Amino acid sequence: MSALNIKKGATSHSAYDLRDPNAQVSESHTLAVLVDNEAGVLARVIGLFSGRGYNIDSLTVAEVDHKGHRSRITVVTRGTPAVIEQIKAQLGRIVPVHEVHDLTADGPSVERELALFKVTGTGDKRIESLRLAEIFRANVVDSTLESFVFEMTGTPEKIDAFADLMRPLGLADVARTGVAALSRGL
Amino acid sequence: MSRQMTGAKMVVQALKDQGVDVVFGYPGGAVLPIYDEIFQQNDIRHILVRHEQGAVHMAEGYARSTGRPGVVLVTSGPGATNAVTGMVDALMDSIPLIVLSGQVPTFMIGTDGFQEADTVGITRPCTKMNWLVKDTDKLAETIHQAFHVAMHGRPGPVLVDIPKDVQFATGTYTAPREVKTGHYQPRVKGDTAAITALVELMETAERPVFYTGGGVINSGPAASQLLRELVEATGFPITSTLMGLGAYPASGPKWLGMLGMHGLYEANLAMHGCDLMVNIGARFDDRITGRIADFSPHSRKAHIDIDPSSINKVIHVDIPILGDVGHVLEDMLNIWKARGRKVNREGLAKWWGQIDQWRAKKSLSYKNSTKIIKPQYALERLEALTKGRDRYITTEVGQHQMWAAQFLHFDEPNRWMTSGGLGTMGYGLPASIGVQIAHPDALVINVAGDASWLMNMQEMGTAVQFRAPVKQFILNNERLGMVRQWQQLLHGERYSQSWSESLPDFVKLAEAFGCKGIRCDDPAKLDAAIEEMLAYDGPVIFDCLVEKHENCFPMIPSGKPHNEMLLGDASTDGAIKAEGAVLV
Numbered sequence: 001m002s003a004l005n006i007k008k009g010a011t012s013h014s015a016y017d018l019r020d021p022n023a024q025v026s027e028s029h030t031l032a033v034l035v036d037n038e039a040g041v042l043a044r045v046i047g048l049f050s051g052r053g054y055n056i057d058s059l060t061v062a063e064v065d066h067k068g069h070r071s072r073i074t075v076v077t078r079g080t081p082a083v084i085e086q087i088k089a090q091l092g093r094i095v096p097v098h099e100v101h102d103l104t105a106d107g108p109s110v111e112r113e114l115a116l117f118k119v120t121g122t123g124d125k126r127i128e129s130l131r132l133a134e135i136f137r138a139n140v141v142d143s144t145l146e147s148f149v150f151e152m153t154g155t156p157e158k159i160d161a162f163a164d165l166m167r168p169l170g171l172a173d174v175a176r177t178g179v180a181a182l183s184r185g186l
Numbered sequence: 187m188s189r190q191m192t193g194a195k196m197v198v199q200a201l202k203d204q205g206v207d208v209v210f211g212y213p214g215g216a217v218l219p220i221y222d223e224i225f226q227q228n229d230i231r232h233i234l235v236r237h238e239q240g241a242v243h244m245a246e247g248y249a250r251s252t253g254r255p256g257v258v259l260v261t262s263g264p265g266a267t268n269a270v271t272g273m274v275d276a277l278m279d280s281i282p283l284i285v286l287s288g289q290v291p292t293f294m295i296g297t298d299g300f301q302e303a304d305t306v307g308i309t310r311p312c313t314k315m316n317w318l319v320k321d322t323d324k325l326a327e328t329i330h331q332a333f334h335v336a337m338h339g340r341p342g343p344v345l346v347d348i349p350k351d352v353q354f355a356t357g358t359y360t361a362p363r364e365v366k367t368g369h370y371q372p373r374v375k376g377d378t379a380a381i382t383a384l385v386e387l388m389e390t391a392e393r394p395v396f397y398t399g400g401g402v403i404n405s406g407p408a409a410s411q412l413l414r415e416l417v418e419a420t421g422f423p424i425t426s427t428l429m430g431l432g433a434y435p436a437s438g439p440k441w442l443g444m445l446g447m448h449g450l451y452e453a454n455l456a457m458h459g460c461d462l463m464v465n466i467g468a469r470f471d472d473r474i475t476g477r478i479a480d481f482s483p484h485s486r487k488a489h490i491d492i493d494p495s496s497i498n499k500v501i502h503v504d505i506p507i508l509g510d511v512g513h514v515l516e517d518m519l520n521i522w523k524a525r526g527r528k529v530n531r532e533g534l535a536k537w538w539g540q541i542d543q544w545r546a547k548k549s550l551s552y553k554n555s556t557k558i559i560k561p562q563y564a565l566e567r568l569e570a571l572t573k574g575r576d577r578y579i580t581t582e583v584g585q586h587q588m589w590a591a592q593f594l595h596f597d598e599p600n601r602w603m604t605s606g607g608l609g610t611m612g613y614g615l616p617a618s619i620g621v622q623i624a625h626p627d628a629l630v631i632n633v634a635g636d637a638s639w640l641m642n643m644q645e646m647g648t649a650v651q652f653r654a655p656v657k658q659f660i661l662n663n664e665r666l667g668m669v670r671q672w673q674q675l676l677h678g679e680r681y682s683q684s685w686s687e688s689l690p691d692f693v694k695l696a697e698a699f700g701c702k703g704i705r706c707d708d709p710a711k712l713d714a715a716i717e718e719m720l721a722y723d724g725p726v727i728f729d730c731l732v733e734k735h736e737n738c739f740p741m742i743p744s745g746k747p748h749n750e751m752l753l754g755d756a757s758t759d760g761a762i763k764a765e766g767a768v769l770v
Contacts, residue, residue, distance in 0.1 A: 039318065040306060040307075040310065040318075043307070043310060044310060047310055047311055051311050082498065082502070085498060086495065086498070086499055089494045089495035089497070089499075090495045092494060092495070093339075093340075093493060093494065093495055095314065095315040095335055095370055096315075098369055
């Protein structure tokens with residue numbers, strides 16, 4: 001869903017069509033937003049996304065500096081370059097927002113997500129799931145005779161890949177944290 | 187200076203320390219402690235409105251006409267929700283407001299208590315920032331921060347929600363200078379390299395135009411002064427949005443008139459044909475741009491704005507300059523002078539020749555009548571009879587608003603109060619009262635339509651109570667004129683719900699409110715009637731019966747570019763195509 005792309009056909013080139021005609025390619029960007037850890041700040045950020053029709057593919061938020069009273073919101077969003085610029089500008093003018101970093105545009109970064117997978121089954125499928133978990137460096141954090149809970153940290157793509165492999169082996173439930181990200185280097 | 191006092195007393199003390207002299211409000215259960223404090227002092231005047239929406243629009247009128255923030259006090263629940271429209275209006279037009287709302291006591295929040303509403307939740311997208319204060323010790327600090335946020339950067343409305351127990355409890359008062367305004371210090375100085383790049387373009391431009399907006403007025407009178415100096419020194423033509431009228435005088439030689447959907451032909455054609463567009467404190471609103479793909483196709487564009495999200499939001503610009511208009515204009519003038527005050531005189535002379543040809547179209551001309559008052563004629567006479575007076579104009583929203591912008595002339599900033607972004611019918615009457623409260627001796631006129639005016643007509647009671655001699659100049663066509671015009675142009679003349687049935691007798695209504703009513707339906711008697719209105723020392727409702735089916739021209743139809751303007755009735759058949767009809 002993207003409100004900025006609603007105008008197709010009859011109403012294209014209208015005053016409401018905000019697409020940059022030269023840059024129609026939608027890109028995924030990971031944004032780190034440093035905010036005052038105060039009541040309602042998350043609502044301000046996600047309200048901006050829903051109110052202006054931007055996408056949220058992933059959202060992670062936690063306090064990162066207890067003394068400084070700061071939280072870090074990591075949001076993965078997608079849009080044309082013009083829309084991404086607009087999202088950053090809109091985030092930046094929210095009063096309790098201190099910094100907005102575009103980790104995708106600002107250079108190399110590391111992105112990690114933690115996921116828990118519950119895989120149920122017996123026999124060969126159970127053994128196969130354990131073998132694959134070893135290859136993916138997933139840890140077993142809970143076990144019964146008919147189930148495992150695997151814990152894995154990695155890029156969203158790696159977690160997607162592991163989930164795809166587990167599905168035919170009895171994947172019953174997945175919990176994902178969403179992306180946490182930092183820029184590489186100093 | 188730290189002192190112990192109740193939260194309610196803190197509210198009044200904080201307002202005093204912020205230099206507030208008037209509050210527009212309405213009492214209720216959750217703000218009774220604050221009203222009790224207001225009762226026991228005389229520094230701050232309280233204007234009792236008849237509906238909370240009226241309070242917010244009054245505060246907007248006060249703010250827009252003084253440059254100081256407007257202050258509103260309302261109770262919880264319906265008090266706060268009634269204030270929502272006004273807050274969104276102020277947000278869209280960048281008007282600084284401080285709205286204080288009562289809330290149920292903290293221990294009742296979340297229990298669906300009587301007159302409880304999630305006020306900060308409801309108003310989060312309606313304000314620049316809002317706060318729920320749960321601790322009396324933080325109340326004064328929050329109110330001071332609220333003033334700081336409302337007035338710095340792009341101005342806007344803020345709300346502080348104050349539970350009743352926080353008002354009763356005692357805490358430590360914090361004075362304004364003790365408050366850390368934190369990281370919120372928006373940049374006001376523009377980037378010198380960018381300003382220099384713009385000046386270089388100005389030196390060679392053959393067909394430049396200044397396109398100015400409400401940001402010039404928000405920046406303060408000095409910005410308007412600098413703008414005038416820049417325009418006179420360069421000789422560039424200048425046009426303005428609805429919100430920016432008065433920043434450059436309408437009597438000035440370089441003035442092209444307002445631009446946009448109902449702007450002047452020469453202003454819109456200059457925008458379309460220019461080779462350098464300098465946007466100063468405007469935001470490329472859709473009323474201005476028309477069809478984006480064909481918006482000023484041959485120009486390089488610079489945009490001066492204090493809000494980074496305004497830049498490249500709608501129109502991609504070549505030179506973005508982030509900063510306060512006043513600061514940037516000062517630097518621009520200095521750099522331009524230091525580089526030798528160069529302009530392309532030959533190009534400019536040709537450009538003015540072209541503009542004069544467009545002017546010769548006389549796009550505001552209309553067919554006058556001796557039998558019936560044309561709305562344009564009524565405003566021409568109002569202009570002529572009030573020219574030179576200490577005059578402030580507010581409007582409602584619709585055809586009359588556009589005619590007022592076209593036919594009334596503003597030579598000073600802060601003299602024109604209108605709901606531009608949100609287009610709030612019912613804005614003008616309360617706004618006129620707010621202006622009059624701020625300027626008791628001035629002539630304050632609300633140019634209204636019959637339908638808009640009814641939306642907040644209860645505020646005539648406020649005008650009478652507080653002896654605000656506002657003049658309500660109602661262009662009465664017994665229609666929702668702009669709706670009717672659009673239905674004529676693009677809905678096959680099916681006038682669905684766009685007439686005003688059962689209108690009140692405005693003269694009797696005036697008498698019922700205890701003010702003066704005047705009715706006029708004869709062009710020959712109009713001048714005398716307007717003079718009677720102006721001479722009356724008190725509020726007047728002027729029922730000006732005008733032509734019912736007059737359309738507002740010129741007009742850029744929805745979905746069309748600037749160079750496809752409609753100039754009169756003859757050219758309107760099939761003017762708006764299907765793709766334009768879906769726009770507003």
